[in-house]
Amino acid sequence: MNAILQSLQFGTPLALLGLIALPVIWWLLRFTPPRPRQLQFPAIRILLGLPNQQETPDKTPWWLLLLRLLLAALFIFAVAQPFLQPKGTNVLPAGHRLIIVDNGWAAAKDWTARRNFLIDALEQARIDGTPVTIATTAGNVPINATAIAASQALDQARLLKPLALPTDRMALLPRLENAKLNGVASVLWLADGLDAASSAPFTDALQKLSPTAVVRVFAPDANTSPLALGAIDVKGAEIKVPVMRAADNTAISATVEARAANGRVLQEVPVEFGDTLAANAIITLPLALRNEVLSLSIKDQNHAGAKQLFDDRWRRRSVALEAGVASEQSQALLAPLHYLRRGLEPFAELYEPTSEAELQGLMDSGLTMMALADIGSLDEARTKSLTDFVERGGILLRFAGPRLAAGPDTLLPVRLREGDRTLGSALSWETPQGLAEFPEQSPFAGLAIDPDIKVQRQVLAEPDAEIADRTWASLTDGTPLVTAEKRGKGLIVLFHVTSNAGWSNLPLSGLFLNMLQRIAGLDAASTNTSSTSGDGQYVPRQMLTGVGDLVSADGSARPLSPADFAKANPTSQTPAGLYVRQGREHALNLVITAEDLKPMPATFSGAEMAAYEALPRTNLAPLLFAFAAAFFLLDTLITLIMGGFNIRKPVAASLTAVALLMIFPPPHGNAQEVSGAAALQSRLAYVETGDDEIDRTSKQGLQSLTYFMTERTSAELAEPDGINLESDELAFYPLIYWPVPETTEALSANVRTKLAAYMKNGGMVFLDTRDGGVDLDNASGNQALQTLLAGLDLPLLEPVPDQHVLTRSFYLLDRFPGRFEGPRPWVESRVGDAEGDPNGNDGVTGIIIGSNDYAAAWATDDNGQPLNAVVPGSDRQREFAFRTGVNIVMYALTGNYKADQVHVPAFLERLGQ
């Protein structure tokens, strides 16, 4: 008891002052008796004359008073938010409390829990009445020298957000020293669990900072330590990014998502760690989609460390185009650059420099590809600048043409013969050539060859030893069509034909487009971003938050000069995010290595370790509120009774009714209509099998079929009945639907006689085996059906023949689907019986055996929504199921009436004559 009292604490102790009001409440309550009902009554004189006039009390009875006082006291205590929290070992010394929070990206993953823990700690500090100081390890936030009250710190804590930065604990120490905190009695460090090469020295420094203080380190469960993404590496069409985990992390797999700017997931790649700590996720996307990629992130790891941003370096190519012929406006389709332009537009930024200086500027700011269409000889300066460009990693794409053929230069992958080769002209023996399969080492490998492509002219390479290696595409006779050579970091590619349709129809084909894409997508990482000659700064546009969201950069983010940007790391002034320079986006990503993910040691000398676990706290307020509410109800009840409300009769009656209803639910509305009412209207009937599920489906199916009939036909049937073959009269029903359960017993002799009489007198039984394909020929057919029909006098059966009345009694049908698209139903055979009158029914069958679970297809709920899916399933199939039902019912109602329609043409003919 004592322990409980000791652990009892109040969230808002000031509310207990309300207890002072209790005597006032007592005094007030004493003098207000419950109010009686007032009634005007003429015979008051007689009442006044009654001998034993009762004296009514004008005071509330003491027990009611006590109840109300208790109610008020409970309410006041509940408002004071009492809770039980054993104090035990977790007690921190009173006095200045320093709370250090790791708020780098690693803490972002469980930030909500982390912040709630911080708030709990501050609540505790508030209850303890100790001042606090909050310090964060990421970002360079100065520390207040004076401690603030915990209630103020709570507001601060609620606003605290994780940053997209690594923690820098050692940088916090000088700030702590500068703040000159005095009288620190306890230090709480809410760590993110990563060592960051600083945890041990940091705790030591904390102890040195205030030698008397209790240092307590909260470490998260190692299993939940975050996964992180390493730097993006783009190689050709592949985007490779390492996914890392901490040693203790038990995650065995992760999923890397590539997302577009609008948040759309472009690709998800699963990664298995196996035994390693890091694994590479390889993302391969078509170029057009790759251009949309904004970020790569690890799924369900909501922190900045699991996100790497993509930028223009890896995305849009910038391509400069230049042609030898200038006059091209008049005939667009003949212009050398037209097809190039159209082909490259979708995935590259195109420039057509008009001056040497402009071209030089483009090359300096990171041009990816330079396309030259039929430029013959290059002057010295151009040759030098282009060579430079290629050496630094640019792609030079050249197309042949009359000029090139006339004067080849050095910037070519192969040596060319002077002049060109004409195929298939009037003066040549040779015919135009098609393309051969692309060689294995060619970047075009895998592209489908278009047989319509014919090359009429081309420039020829001097054959030498290396030509085979340099050939990316060749004609069917083996002469190279596309050659390439690696030079420096770059590449020179030559198409041996023109870039317009002059020499070949290659530029007109889709293949040309694919080839251009392949070339443009080559070796994207080799773009020359190292160029520093451009001016302008990298201006932050969007920045990452700690939880990995990309938001607009705020004022605190500073621009970076080009020189700094290459070696920049994210800081609080220059956060991770997207920066813009000269219209091109550059990403500044967090650099996380496997080293950064090392977990911090399990213990530190001189510091207490603790887990992020809230102290067990029992909140008593709900309990007290509940009691207060119960007392309030009780008080109301007492007041009612004292006021003369007669609680006994109505309440007792309703309570009894409720209790009875619960014990004996009202009988299921399945009462059998055995009376003659069934005979008054035509209606369908189904055989009750005793299986609730089947019977319900039968009922619902026939109900909706009846409704369907009313809507589509002139047959207006009454509600269907369920019948018991043993006891019910069958004669009233034109059609009896009989679902065959999986297991059944043989019919009794009585039922057999009844059924035989029913069928003989024109009734129709529609058996449904509900299995979607009974094969009556097969001896191992439906066992239940065999059991049922055993001993029943049945004529010869056959599947519904094509000209049978069933196929046209209302709708014209050639199939009879139910829930299944099974075989046709079986009916009485008329084979060998020309007049078709085997049992005196005008050839109308007395039995139909279907197997397609018809009632299930028909069954709908009250809103007309079908209850069972049809197999294979289409609205059309359901419609046909209904039509089948309509035909069967119509057949049952009208007999062979429609068979006469066969003779209609003959009648008409006779009438016409």
Added chain:
Amino acid sequence: MPATEAQAIRLTQQGDILSSALPPLLVQAEKVAASVILGIHGRKAAGPGESFWQYRPYAFGDSTQRIDWHRSSRADGVFIRENEWESANTLWVWANTSARMDYKSHLANVTKRDRAQLIAAAMACLAVRGHERVGALGSLRNAAHGRVALSRVTQHLSTISEDAMPRPKGMQRRAAAVIVSDFLDDARELKSALTSVASSGLRGHVVQIADPAEESLPFDGRIEFKGFDLPSTYLARKTEDLRADYVKAYAAHRNMLRDLSRSLGFSFTVHRTDQSAAQVLLSLHLQVSGRAMSPQASGAAR
């Protein structure tokens, strides 16, 4: 007061409707020839009147002026033409319209006041149709014949007065008076009021109107009862426990009233507002016309 007038007209109409099922009322006449005011209904005897009754031979002492010469010329004797004795009686009506009468419990359909007014008005209607003179007890006007008198009576009936008891003054003797009230007054007051009615020479017909709730006290629980005309209240802790005592006390009060009426020679009728008004009207009709006298009442009349 147009509202009162409208009310009076409505009351007249309702009284007409209610009384239409009954024959015209002839107030029972005493076998004394005290009535001096001529009416127009005969007493089956020769006397002052306007309609022919019989011819009789002239006898000594008859005034020669009374000889009917037309009749005498056709016969040998001298005949005197006698008219039927026609005289009208007077019916006084009074209904309690005080605030207390404005009560309707959940068991009844109309207030006591409505019912009392209706009964009084219907009786007046009946009397007018029987060519009796009617008057409202307590009004300043004298009794008179015809619809005009009726309208005066209903007008007086429909004004709400706080008088709990009728105070007749200078009434004609041997006339009848219908007194409708709930009589939930002090026993002493009741006695003095009814005695004063009797002593003014009227033959009273007491009709006690009662709401069913007043007879049975059908309430439960803790109730504070408030009077209409008394400032005092009565707080019942459990009304259902009071019921037996109350019913007994109420019956005692009624017995007292009945005994008082009989001792004064008045008839006594009880009417509950959940019953039909026609019922009480029929019995009143019989009482007033003297055809259904209870042994005591007829004894008193003799």
